[in-house]
Amino acid sequence: MKLCLALLVLTCSALSAELHIGQKIRLRSVNYPNHFVSRLSNGRVAISDSGVGNEWIVRRGLVGTGISLESVTGGFIRHRNYQAWVDPQINQDLYRKDASFTVENGAAGRGITLRSVNYPRHTLRHSGYNLWINSSNGSDLFRNDSSFIVEPVQCWKWEGGYRLKTKKIGKGGSLEKMKWFCAGNKGKCAAISCKGKSCNAHWATGGKTQHGRFYSTYVYVC
Numbered sequence: 471m472k473l474c475l476a477l478l479v480l481t482c483s484a485l486s487a488e489l490h491i492g493q494k495i496r497l498r499s500v501n502y503p504n505h506f507v508s509r510l511s512n513g514r515v516a517i518s519d520s521g522v523g524n525e526w527i528v529r530r531g532l533v534g535t536g537i538s539l540e541s542v543t544g545g546f547i548r549h550r551n552y553q554a555w556v557d558p559q560i561n562q563d564l565y566r567k568d569a570s571f572t573v574e575n576g577a578a579g580r581g582i583t584l585r586s587v588n589y590p591r592h593t594l595r596h597s598g599y600n601l602w603i604n605s606s607n608g609s610d611l612f613r614n615d616s617s618f619i620v621e622p623v624q625c626w627k628w629e630g631g632y633r634l635k636t637k638k639i640g641k642g643g644s645l646e647k648m649k650w651f652c653a654g655n656k657g658k659c660a661a662i663s664c665k666g667k668s669c670n671a672h673w674a675t676g677g678k679t680q681h682g683r684f685y686s687t688y689v690y691v692c
Contacts, residue, residue, distance in 0.1 A: 489537060489573060489582070493528045494623040499596060500578045501614035507601065509541050515554035515601040525623055531570035532559075536587050538569045547601075549586060554594060554601035577606070578617035 489495070497507040499517045509523035510516055518524065526539040532546065539547045545556040548569035559565070567588035574583045577593070584594040592603035595616035606612050 489528050489620060491528055491530055491537075494542070495526055495528060496524050496621045496623060497526065497618040498581075498621055500576065500581050500617040500619060501611075502596075503619075505599075507547075507618060509543065509545075509556045513545075513555050513557065515547055515556060516599045517596045517601070518599070531572075531587065532566035533563075533570040533587055536570045536572040537584075538571070549589070549592075549594075549603045552592075552602050552604070554603070576617035576619075577613040578610075579613075581617040581619040583616050583618075 499505045499507070502517055502519075504519045505517035506519075506524035507526070508516060508518040508520065510518070523541065523543070525542045526547070527542060529538045529540050529546075532538045541547070541556050545558045546569040547554055548557055548565060549555075550557070550568060557565070559569075568586075570587040571584040571594065572587060574585055574593075577583045586592045586594075586603045589603055591605045593606065593616045594601055595604055595612060596602075597604070597615060604612070604616075606616070
């Protein structure tokens with residue numbers, strides 16, 4: 471039987487829409503709610519309802535401030551000639567600036583708005599389904615076009631009275647690797663080792679480490 475290790479985050483509250491470094495997300499358009507910010511086959515970034523290319527990993531801003539959004543298939547969202555593209559990462563100062571955005575409360579009154587670091591009067595917005603950086607004209611349409619709802623990509627299940635988010639570490643994962651994953655979760659995390667249907671849970675809250683018994687259940691991973 472294969473041995474698998476999974477990381478879990480313990481929480482008893484509703485999900486927050488805050489962005490966290492390393493988090494995998496989708497960005498839903500406020501005014502086209504069936505459409506998500508997506509990478510098209512030609513590398514262009516647009517809002518699309520295809521269900522393809524719409525998952526992003528939140529990274530620290532490549533320029534040293536704000537955030538950058540990495541496609542799960544590689545490359546970062548960056549603006550180029552005011553158009554939004556996913557380009558492979560290169561060691562270039564301009565690329566790092568173009569791929570960095572500050573996060574603001576959604577201009578439409580909900581969600582978030584992403585402001586360009588090196589063009590601070592410009593925010594990401596969709597127009598004709600494609601994404602651009604533009605300066606606001608003050609209209610309701612622009613406010614809606616530049617606002618996006620954050621939807622974390624994750625799996626949930628209940629175990630031992632806790633609501634658990636699972637993240638696969640992989641075969642051969644170590645306790646140190648688990649601790650590294652836990653570091654960004656305010657000390658509330660757990661790791662379980664599984665063999666077949668039996669899983670042994672270990673969790674830490676407030677600096678205290680506790681060990682659970684073997685659970686006869688499946689572990690769901692994203």
